[in-house]
Amino acid sequence: MGERTLRGARLGGQSFEDERGIEFAARQQVGYLCSQGHGFEITMSVEADIPALWECPRCGAEARATSGIEPEVKAEKPARTHWDMLLERRSEKELEDILAERLDLLRSGEIGPAHLHRPSARKKRASV
Structure with missing residues (x-):
């Protein structure tokens, strides 16, 4: 019987699930700005660790968080010869x-x- 409801439906066309009664997780908008001046926002969970860097969806450059989060400075090991x-x-x-x-x-x-x-x-x- 369940097979009949899906017959003829397009792949990726529409969802048969209903959003009523679903409680979404708490979210936040995190803003980023790339070196080319493109600004964009990413929706993330409130519980997520916010990355300081994100790839710009327009140009692919590295974008920094506008909230002032600084990227971790990793101590580079000198090359071993x-x-x-x-x-x-x-x-x-x-x-x-x-x-x-x-x-x-x-x-x-x-x-x-x-x-x-x-x-x-x-x-x-x-x-x-």
Whole structure:
């Protein structure tokens, strides 16, 4: 029987609910003004935390609340570099020792790209 009442109704066309007997939550109007000078109001619950910034519906710019609410200033962390992260794990003395050890291995030919360790054509001709 309920299916028959909805038959033929457009999607999004009209609501079959009645507003009688419904108690709406307490609301407030919050005003905003963007940098382009566009002013607008948003309806919010009285219990809601009012955001200091809102996107302007006309231009998309950041709009500030006209009630004087200031946005929170977040403390920015300085960017951590690879060197900073490396120093969290090892001391500079340890890093110097590791570097010296790896340079010795590289110079002796135990590690590194193969083309650096192949005998050159000059050395072959000189030995022949």
